[in-house]
Amino acid sequence: MDVRFLQISADAFDPEAAHKTFRDAVKGAGAIVAFTGLVRGADQDLTLTLSHYPDFTEAEISRIATLAEDRWPLVGWSIIHRVGPMTADEPIVFVATASAHRRAAFEAADYLMDYLKSEAPFWKSETVGGKQNWIEPRAQDIDDKKRWSL
Numbered sequence: 506m507d508v509r510f511l512q513i514s515a516d517a518f519d520p521e522a523a524h525k526t527f528r529d530a531v532k533g534a535g536a537i538v539a540f541t542g543l544v545r546g547a548d549q550d551l552t553l554t555l556s557h558y559p560d561f562t563e564a565e566i567s568r569i570a571t572l573a574e575d576r577w578p579l580v581g582w583s584i585i586h587r588v589g590p591m592t593a594d595e596p597i598v599f600v601a602t603a604s605a606h607r608r609a610a611f612e613a614a615d616y617l618m619d620y621l622k623s624e625a626p627f628w629k630s631e632t633v634g635g636k637q638n639w640i641e642p643r644a645q646d647i648d649d650k651k652r653w654s655l
Contacts, residue, residue, distance in 0.1 A: 508581025508603070511566055513557065515589035520599050527583045527601045534580040534603035536610040540618055542598040544591045549633050553597070553640075555588045556628040569620045573602070576616070577609040584617065588627070619650040 508530045512518075520541040528537055544553045570582055585599040598621060602613040622642060629640040 508583070509570065510581075510583040510585075511563060511570070512585045513559065513562060513566070513588060514585075515587065518585050518587070518596060518599065520596050523583065523585055523599045524601060527581070527603070531581040531603035534610075535605045536607040537601060537603045538607070538610040538614040539599065539601040540614055541596055542618075544593050544595045544597050546593040546631075546633070549593065551593050552590050552632045553592075554590045554630050554632070555586075555597075557588050557626060562626045565624075565626050566621070569625075570617065573613045573616055577602075577604060577613040578606075579604050579609065579613055582613065582617070584621075586621065586625075586627075616653050619646070619653060622646040623650040 508527070510527070524539045527539070531537065544551070546553075566584060566586070570584065573579065573582065580603040582603070583599065583601040587595070587597045591597060600614050600617050600621070602610045602617070604610040604613065623646040630637050631640055
């Protein structure tokens with residue numbers, strides 16, 4: 506596999522540009538699946554803040570991406586994740602996978618997102634109307650990830 510890209514940054518990113526860069530890097534792949542997650546809460550005065558320990562977080566996300574490589578015949582993958590304060594409608598995560606066939610690309614992207622939602626070492630808080638709350642993974646996020654251990 507030639508294309509492995511991981512970026513964790515406080516800087517905003519353009520998902521369309523990330524998709525084009527990935528597509529150009531995996532020329533010849535038969536399938537590319539890309540997912541962009543946005544900060545929810547457009548109808549609220551909301552700030553989502555993610556904190557992390559850079560080396561630890563990068564190592565853990567790289568580890569799970571390697572497990573995806575071992576499980577599916579990927580040509581490449583890309584993960585971009587924001588940290589720091591973000592407001593509603595901002596892109597927070599971009600995950601793309603490429604393979605010769607669609608099923609592997611879909612499943613690998615889904616697997617990576619399930620991991621990022623439930624176990625990636627980020628600490629999340631949201632501030633709505635001046636009140637801060639810590640966010641834990643939802644039960645559905647945990648259940649979604651369980652299906653990959655079968």
